Amino acid sequence: MTTRPPDVLAATPPPGGQPPEPAGLKTGLKSRHLSMIAIGGVIGAGLFVGSASGIATAGPGILLSYALVSILVVLVMRMLGEMAAANPTSGSFSAYADRALGRWAGFSIGWLYWFFWVVVLAVEATAGAVILQGWVPSIPQWAWALIVMVVLTATNLVSVGSFGEFEFWFAGIKVVAIGAFILLGILAIFGVLPGSDKPATGFGNLTEHGGFLPNGPDTILTGILLVVFSFMGSEIVTLAAAESPNAQQAVAKATRSVIWRVGIFYLGSILVVVSLLPWNDPSIEEKGSYVAALDVIGIPHAGEIMNFIVLTAVLSCLNSGLYTASRMAFSLGQRGDAPRSFIRTNKGGVPQPAILASVAFGFVAVGFNYLWPDTVFRFLLNSSGAVALFVWLVVAVSQLRMRGIILRENPEKLVIRMWLFPYLTWATIAMISFVLVYMLTDDKEGGGRSQVLLSLLVAALVIAFALVRERMRPKSPADAAQ
Template sequence: MSVQPTITEKEQPSTSDLPAGDGLKAGLKNRHLSMIAIGGVIGAGLFIGSGSGIAAAGPGILISYALVGVMVVLVMRMLGEMAAADPSSGSFSAYADRALGRWAGFSIGWLYWFFWVVVMAVEATAGAVILEGWVPAVPQWAWALIVMVVLTATNLASVGSYGEFEFWFAGIKVVAIAAFIVIGGLAVLGVLPGSDHEATGLTHLTAHGGFLPNGPGAILTGVLLVVFSFMGSEIVTLAAGESAQPQRAVAKATNSVIWRIAVFYLGSIFVVVTLLPWDDKAILEDGSYVAALNTIGIPHAGQIMNVIVLTAVLSCLNSGLYTASRMAFSLGRRGDAPQSFARTTARGVPRAAILASVAFGFLAVFFNYKWTDTVFAFLLNASGAVALFVWLVICCTQLRMRRIILRENPEKLIVRMWLFPYLTWATIAMITFVLAYMLTDHAARRQLVFSGLVAALVVAVALLRERRGSNRNDKDLRPQGR
């Protein structure tokens, strides 16, 4: 069967039309994609990392979350415009390949893959810590191994298995946060049945040094602490390529990202800072959500939150493996990775891409146990700023992809970026400012420097490959003498 090239991946046919063994399958149902879209924006970082943000910025952390939320909404709108026009397993990497050049697609694809395989190691270790606390007889390294093996087997079975696991993982997160907001809201008003928590209203927002107790600059410090907890919103655009109605799924996810961020991030953090004084030591010692549940009087709050965090960790690990493998698959299809990565089983699973991704994840877990403060610390710092690099590339890509789509397939522009190109340029300026501000913070500066060095190395490799390919083509076109 003859398949026409798409506007982003000339070598990759449409995933829904590929015969068995030649490509991915449309194995994700609408309910899977809906929950991936909702749960993808809720990472373990929201539960674990929010305490440090509150301690740094006070109630003003709400502004930090709002600023990053606006940035993510705009980036997702741009990505949604491109993904709805041409769903692809490579998502923004494939679009960058088309709009900015092969070097850009190669670079951002491999950086994104690197980011997620490191995240896999972090999440596997975090999950192992919780599980070892419940079953001390099994060592921590064994729990990390068990978790990764189980989720690898799930991803190897079929994309439907990944979708089903993620549906329930994300569902638990959504229900947990929704329940937290409702229960916490009732406690703030002093009307929670069975609780003697006094109504605090909005007093904690201003009663302890004001809304910005550490000054306006703390808002930007808060931005640096919370920005990376939003990474994962873009996963639905990769997953859409393996659904029966990818355009509809992308459009729906893009349009709903505003309320998802408003409810799950701003809503839950608002409950925390109204229930507790921002300078309560329990926020850092126990975690912001556990501290909030304890002050309400919820029994076994710590264990309840451990179950929720474990679910978030497993969800992130599951999605990390899926995302890394699909990016590797796309790179393989475009000739930017080993060709074996582009081969799929009869079930439409890119087995080699999955195994290569999880192998690096296992290696990173080993580094975490063997050389935590050296090799693994470097991996963490080297992947720390990749999220911002990805968002910046999405913005730059969309500037050019809009013209390409209008020229080649204008009828596919069913999702449009608002106020194009002004909001696109404004978002580029916002991301650039955050990257520049990272230089003023010691921990963030290390992440930016190491991530920048790795990015520069990957770009150099991409440009070298492109130059060699160009030289080879020139040689092939040169007249041959007898």
């Protein structure tokens, strides 16, 4: 077994105050790239296509579900930002868990996170292929999925700058689209939309159709289960910051802006939908919440417009998902927890073997989706379904210990601090644990219970492997001294 290489987090920073750049990676991401990754990272395809079921379940009360998850995301990002600003690294929370909790923790959450994103690659490639085949039906879905995966793999292989440029424009389209939707929606709500003869709706739809919580207060919790996973991706900027020349500044900016980002894009857009339409309007589920709202506003070809925006969100998710999976694999390789070949970089400074390995598993998952969608692929989906919550839980637990490590070793790097530490950290841990337990009450097919149980099964297997591997690993002098 290989001994553990020097820990990136423990490395001595150069005179400029920044930690050394991970070997081989280049700082090719510009400030505008990171800014747009931070802004667009919270806008996933799930926001556009998954909100209808939440509205149908909780009515206007879905706003409370989004608000509670938004608070959770803000707290997790604050904790992650505290650690990432002090020690920017491509391994992000996996590297911090390694340092704070033990190598088994960094190994386990790193590989679970990688597994989550390679499954997401298959989901998003298939979703994009469905839209593209609708426009060009002569090309089969599998071919479109292949084309999309190959193109985005190529952009990731060229350089981190090409990834950043693609993501800049993808995220830019999402941000402009959501911003325009909210602006038009507000004008329509108050009846001042230029050229429109639609009467003002005001906010009456929030209470006039059975009340704000027409199906009871418990649907707020059910709504949380339906919307929580659409927030996954907000943490990507903390991985990407390691390839920026101003990593600490970028992380600090992204962390401080997360409140208005989730507030505007999630709460703002959903408020527009449930204000323009009665929550039980059949068109919300038939067409999708955003298409139905655009139809009410009177925007022609609303369905095609939304398909283009969803396709952009899908491509953005694919692009960032491949980047994220490869950088996590790179970090695991650096720490000796993945094949050492994963740390090799090409002339563009990107970890080519890690990218190709990630996309290879993505292709395998796409194949499972076409060959065995109801068996093998459903297992992959369900067994990765709760990983987002596991990641957030590990971030919170790691931050409890990393605060002390940072204060002991480099107190001047604590430029971002978690509010009301440690009380809000413990409250976050309790909130995440409650959501996981509540998911166990969702016993419908493919629901929360199966996701938690299968995700726990996979997590237990990975942790068991990590612990056995750690026990069998020869002790290095550094380990023996601890």
